[in-house]
Amino acid sequence: MAQILTCGHDSTIAGGDNSKITGGDCSKLTGGDRSKLTGGDCSKLTGGDRSKLTGGHFSKIVGGEGSTIAGGHDSAIAGGEGSTITGGHFSVVAGGNSSKIVGGVGSKVAGGDRSKIAGGEYSHLVAGHNSELTGGEGSVLVGETGSTAKGGLDSVILLVERDNDDKITGFAVVQVDGKKIKANTFYKLKKGKVIEVID
Numbered sequence: 234m235a236q237i238l239t240c241g242h243d244s245t246i247a248g249g250d251n252s253k254i255t256g257g258d259c260s261k262l263t264g265g266d267r268s269k270l271t272g273g274d275c276s277k278l279t280g281g282d283r284s285k286l287t288g289g290h291f292s293k294i295v296g297g298e299g300s301t302i303a304g305g306h307d308s309a310i311a312g313g314e315g316s317t318i319t320g321g322h323f324s325v326v327a328g329g330n331s332s333k334i335v336g337g338v339g340s341k342v343a344g345g346d347r348s349k350i351a352g353g354e355y356s357h358l359v360a361g362h363n364s365e366l367t368g369g370e371g372s373v374l375v376g377e378t379g380s381t382a383k384g385g386l387d388s389v390i391l392l393v394e395r396d397n398d399d400k401i402t403g404f405a406v407v408q409v410d411g412k413k414i415k416a417n418t419f420y421k422l423k424k425g426k427v428i429e430v431i432d
């Protein structure tokens with residue numbers, strides 16, 4: 234049965250399947266499958282599969298598989314496989330395989346295989362196999378086998394190759410200097426060498 238729950242500051246809210254939940258600052262929100270949760274600053278949100286969660290600053294958000302998640306600055310966010318996640322500046326964000334993740338300036342972002350990850354300046358981005366990483370100036374990007382990465386000036390890119398037994402067969406580290414390694418240009422690792430991705 235659908236429920237609509239609305240509470241003020243310092244509230245604790247729990248909703249069943251198909252619920253719509255809105256909580257004030259410092260709320261603790263728990264929603265069932267297909268819930269829509271909106272929490273104020275300092276909120277803690279936990280949503281079931283296919284939930285849509287929006288948290289204010291300093292929120293802690295956990296979403297089930299297929300969740301759409303947006304967190305304010307300094308949020309800690311974890312989403313399951315196939316999640317679409319947006320975190321504010323200085324967020325810590327983790328998504329499962331095939332996730333789409335965007336973090337703000339200074340964010341720490343980790344995604345599983347086949348993820349698309351983007352971070353602002355001075356971000357730390359780590360992704361699994363066959364992923365796409367995009368970082369701003371001064372970022373650190375780490376991609377596994379088959380991944381591509383691009384960063385702003387002064388970024389460091391580490392790309393790894395593994396065999397079918399998951400043993401590392403090659404790796405390379407480059408820094409974006411704007412000359413040999415161009416800014417905002419995708420690179421990949423091939424036979425131990427970093428090469429520019431040509432469309």
